[in-house]
Amino acid sequence: MDIFNGLMLGFSTATTFGNFLYCFLGVLLGTAVGVLPGLGPIATISMLLPFTFGLPVDTALIMLAGIFYGSQYGGSTTAILMNLPGEASSVVTTLDGHEMAKQGKAGRALAAAAIGSFFAGTVGTLFIAIAAPLLAGLALTFGPAEYFSLIVLGLITSMVLASGSLLTALGMALFGMMLGMIGTDVNSGAARFTFGTPNLLDGLDFVVVATGVFGLGEVLANLENERSRSAGIAHVSSLFPTREDWKRMAAPILRGTGIGVLLGVLPGAGVLLASFSAYALEKKVSRHSAEFGKGAIEGVAAPEAANNAAAQTCFIPMLTLGLPGTATMALMIGALVVQGVQPGPEILTQQPALFWGLVVSMWLGNLMLLFLNLPLVGVWAKLISVPYHYLFPMICVFVAIGVYSINNSVFDIYMMALFGVLGYFFKKVGAEPAPLILAMILGPMAEEYLRRALLISHGDASVFFTSPLSLGTLIVAALLLLSIISPRFRKVREEGLQEVD
Amino acid sequence: MKIGQDSILGLFFAVTGCVALWIAIQYPFGTAGRMGPGYFPVIISSLLIVTGICVVIRSISTSGDAFPAINLKALFMVPAAVVVFGLAIEPLGFLPAVLLLLVLSAATSVKFRFDWKASVGALVFSGLCTVLFVKLIGLPIPVLGTWLQ
Numbered sequence: 020m021d022i023f024n025g026l027m028l029g030f031s032t033a034t035t036f037g038n039f040l041y042c043f044l045g046v047l048l049g050t051a052v053g054v055l056p057g058l059g060p061i062a063t064i065s066m067l068l069p070f071t072f073g074l075p076v077d078t079a080l081i082m083l084a085g086i087f088y089g090s091q092y093g094g095s096t097t098a099i100l101m102n103l104p105g106e107a108s109s110v111v112t113t114l115d116g117h118e119m120a121k122q123g124k125a126g127r128a129l130a131a132a133a134i135g136s137f138f139a140g141t142v143g144t145l146f147i148a149i150a151a152p153l154l155a156g157l158a159l160t161f162g163p164a165e166y167f168s169l170i171v172l173g174l175i176t177s178m179v180l181a182s183g184s185l186l187t188a189l190g191m192a193l194f195g196m197m198l199g200m201i202g203t204d205v206n207s208g209a210a211r212f213t214f215g216t217p218n219l220l221d222g223l224d225f226v227v228v229a230t231g232v233f234g235l236g237e238v239l240a241n242l243e244n245e246r247s248r249s250a251g252i253a254h255v256s257s258l259f260p261t262r263e264d265w266k267r268m269a270a271p272i273l274r275g276t277g278i279g280v281l282l283g284v285l286p287g288a289g290v291l292l293a294s295f296s297a298y299a300l301e302k303k304v305s306r307h308s309a310e311f312g313k314g315a316i317e318g319v320a321a322p323e324a325a326n327n328a329a330a331q332t333c334f335i336p337m338l339t340l341g342l343p344g345t346a347t348m349a350l351m352i353g354a355l356v357v358q359g360v361q362p363g364p365e366i367l368t369q370q371p372a373l374f375w376g377l378v379v380s381m382w383l384g385n386l387m388l389l390f391l392n393l394p395l396v397g398v399w400a401k402l403i404s405v406p407y408h409y410l411f412p413m414i415c416v417f418v419a420i421g422v423y424s425i426n427n428s429v430f431d432i433y434m435m436a437l438f439g440v441l442g443y444f445f446k447k448v449g450a451e452p453a454p455l456i457l458a459m460i461l462g463p464m465a466e467e468y469l470r471r472a473l474l475i476s477h478g479d480a481s482v483f484f485t486s487p488l489s490l491g492t493l494i495v496a497a498l499l500l501l502s503i504i505s506p507r508f509r510k511v512r513e514e515g516l517q518e519v520d
Numbered sequence: 521m522k523i524g525q526d527s528i529l530g531l532f533f534a535v536t537g538c539v540a541l542w543i544a545i546q547y548p549f550g551t552a553g554r555m556g557p558g559y560f561p562v563i564i565s566s567l568l569i570v571t572g573i574c575v576v577i578r579s580i581s582t583s584g585d586a587f588p589a590i591n592l593k594a595l596f597m598v599p600a601a602v603v604v605f606g607l608a609i610e611p612l613g614f615l616p617a618v619l620l621l622l623v624l625s626a627a628t629s630v631k632f633r634f635d636w637k638a639s640v641g642a643l644v645f646s647g648l649c650t651v652l653f654v655k656l657i658g659l660p661i662p663v664l665g666t667w668l669q
């Protein structure tokens with residue numbers, strides 16, 4: 020099917036009344052939860068997951084995607100108005116965005132973010148429509164060795180981009196792989212690490228772990244500095260960028276979009292890398308580079324565009340290869356599996372309406388965001404200012420209901436409580452949980468592909484180096500690891516990944 | 521010696537790795553060409569032990585950040601409230617379980633006051649949740665459980 024027919028099919032799927040409505044609901048709810056301080060996309064998606072149960076598969080996926088980029092945009096709003104990034108990739112937005120807000124230009128900063136995001140979202144969607152079918156075609160030629168190497172690359176990228184030391188990130192990834200092994204071994208049928216309980220035979224539910232670590236763990240950590248939480252929210256004035264603003268942000272948006280589109284496809288932490296690189300690039304090339312960090316509109320528009328472009332294109336490896344590039348995409352795969360869909364190269368040919376419907380709804384969702392966020396910014400500002408002692412019990416209720424509703428299993432609730440405590444522990448010792456979450460879903464895939472690759476080659480490990488694609492992927496992974504030893508890159512990484520909590 | 525963040529994390533990795541390895545060696549290992557269910561777990565848990573030991577060694581050789589103070593009240597109360605929700609949802613039903621979780625977790629906050637406004641708020645919120653999740657979304661959870669019917 021060519022792109023034009025695909026897009027037509029997508030339009031007819033995405034614009035049915037139900038799908039359109041749920042896309043809107045997803046974007047609205049995603050933004051509403053995403054603006055709440057301390058709730059990033061992962062916590063937002065896992066909290067809102069029950070809303071997609073009982074919906075047809077395409078509607079559910081469209082709504083989930085809406086929730087995802089709604090929460091991304093909500094996070095930027097909080098970053099600008101309150102200097103509180105909901106997740107690592109909106110850290111950059113706080114630098115100049117909040118500075119602009121302090122100067123009374125909050126409205127213009129929000130508009131720059133929204134316009135940049137919309138433009139980048141449009142380009143990102145087009146890129147998916149062109150690149151995804153190509154990659155899916157290519158993916159059909161991939162053997163287990165290629166898949167294994169891609170997984171290794173994804174894991175290494177996520178470790179290199181995690182804040183804190185590489186060794187800690189490696190430990191977290193290995194621990195995540197151990198968690199992924201719990202349950203029945205697909206190949207031999209042996210029950211592994213189940214501690215004799217039948218509740219673990221199907222494995223530890225990925226969504227349960229993510230909700231515990233990111234939802235409940237975050238609540239526990241936030242309760243710590245409850246007294247010192249100051250709710251200083253910038254006042255929102257005029258939302259219209261001036262002619263000067265337009266002139267200054269046009270080129271940065273274009274460059275940010277380009278960076279975001281390309282980096283989003285990378286396995287690992289594409290979204291994060293995109294916003295940091297876009298900011299760094301603008302700081303280098305801008306004529307106003309002295310203003311960076313003091314409220315330069317380029318410093319808001321470029322990373323926001325990159326962020327959103329990457330948020331769109333990171334769907335490509337998830338949908339076409341079945342390999343999640345980021346922890347959020349890993350959660351999306353978890354949600355799709357709950358719906359009975361296994362993402363992979365066949366999704367385009369077997370469920371074209373699902374794929375193209377999603378692509379078109381992404382663009383519609385971005386359009387909705389533009390028209391939803393700017394007029395409703397007063398409402399979002401009100402939501403942000405809800406005191407935390409009202410908010411966190413409700414968060415607890417939503418995550419508990421969300422987790423229970425996946426399997427109607429009380430055991431999952433206890434597991435979530437356990438992983439909430441673990442998430443708090445990881446925060447305390449300064450270990451970022453993103454590699455753990457990604458490794459938990461990539462670990463079992465890695466095992467399966469390793470087994471298949473070695474079965475075909477009769478135990479000869481050189482198979483990973485004889486296929487050019489696999490070799491190339493492993494070389495990129497090795498270069499990434501080496502680059503961290505280089506002092507110059509190390510410095511950039513430390514600056515870029517400074518956690519703002 | 522101060523107990524640093526790193527030494528605790530390293531110990532956590534190493535101990536988890538040891539337990540996992542001890543369990544994993546009981547599964548058939550197989551060969552590289554025919555990996556048994558124990559093959560991958562043994563490799564990963566061994567790597568986890570090595571990583572843990574490296575983290576501990578690093579913590580001894582460098583002066584890292586000390587382990588920060590923990591908010592024991594929140595750490596105990598909030599997960600406990602979630603466990604109570606789990607215990608309550610089947611025998612008591614959706615509405616009482618949500619109410620219990622709401623009140624118990626809210627009690628963790630230093631700003632918690634038990635007055636009529638908060639009580640009405642909790643009741644209204646639990647009611648709204650019940651309508652939303654059970655009636656509108658249609659989650660198959662009884663509003664009142666077996667004990668209350």
